[in-house]
Amino acid sequence: MSSPSSTGRGRPPRLDRARTLQTALDLLDRSGLDALTMRQLAEAMEVRAGALYRYFATKQDLLTAMAERMMDGVADAAAEPCGGDWSERLTALARAMRTALLARRDGARVFAGTHSTGENILGFADTVVGVMRAAGFPDDDAARALYTVANFTVGHTLEEQAALQRGDAGPADPGVLADTVAAGKYPHLQAGLPTLTSTDFTRLFEFGLDLLIEGLRARR
Amino acid sequence: MSSPSSTGRGRPPRLDRARTLQTALDLLDRSGLDALTMRQLAEAMEVRAGALYRYFATKQDLLTAMAERMMDGVADAAAEPCGGDWSERLTALARAMRTALLARRDGARVFAGTHSTGENILGFADTVVGVMRAAGFPDDDAARALYTVANFTVGHTLEEQAALQRGDAGPADPGVLADTVAAGKYPHLQAGLPTLTSTDFTRLFEFGLDLLIEGLRARR
């Protein structure tokens, strides 16, 4: 064990993994992913950028640890609907994942850009597959359901946070879209305009999630 | 009209939007998104980086144009299943989108990071909504179906290309996962291991797409 702060020898460290991670998450919320640089983080911790590399080998490692931490407690959502069947549990898990990503600025982008193998995501994955197996789904369908729900949730939340950051009112920007569509081309988009520019991302997410659940029900 | 190369005055330009865009796409395929810098692109075009800004106001604008170009012809996929019903057409459109993103290195990342309002994506969106409306779906469900299918497709392909770039054999890396899972925790992941480490991303995509189609069928 030659990892940092292993014994009481030497100066007490001004840095540690946990505090660095927390400061990084705070900085993410304040400034967004593009402004989350090793130098800005170092400044927030009152050290030089080089010092951070004692605790995270690369910035990618830091981002992975951030993604892992975002998923803290998400798997517990399966236990919430006590008497719930598989569909209620799976719905609760997907909602909890979206909520966790939405809870931090650029949360979906951070998650999509990393590949954690920590206990929070593995625990989440195990829980989802477990719910499906307990419901009688074969192992391969249970595994595929995990990916489908997770990929949809990430894809949706990526779009949702991007639209929020762009300042769009809803899934599509009303101003831009209305002008283009009014020209006469895209008649179907014109018909869908109220929904396309609606602000209700939650309803959009629930729609897609419901499709997946119904599709799984049909397969069972 | 004071845009570049408007009249025959002055030196013939060594640069233009179309050639720059094509070179950028070629460079993307050769080097990947992280190595696609304005300086590297300029070098490939034998100019200095500053010259590119006469044709694209920002790098983000260039990436948006790249994403738009990737979607070229994707909407045509709806016409392919000639006698097909809405479900076959929607399936064809989703497959065509995934194929288009897979066709270029980091295609999904480029697409997810931009927000084109060009005729290729608007045409794609209009076509998808049109297929759903023609099938009798109400306008709001048609619009939501578009987002659900698109967000799932982007989310899936993002994961697929990330796994390919990581060199994983399948959706999850066998080596890493097998070790962690063998420890005894995550019993459900252990059961799903064959599928989780399977190399068949196409099958995974088709599974999710089928769930969405079946969910839509149930709603209609």
Place this chain on the structure above:
DNA sequence: ACCTGAACACCGTTCAAGT
């Protein structure tokens, strides 16, 4: 009109040297 040269204000990362 189109491009160069040079700068501005940054990046992630490394590593000898200090304490």
Place this chain on the structure above:
DNA sequence: ACCTGAACACCGTTCAAGT
């Protein structure tokens, strides 16, 4: 053991000046 200082090899973007 832990951090600084300084460097390396880059970024995106701007803009006066050349041709």
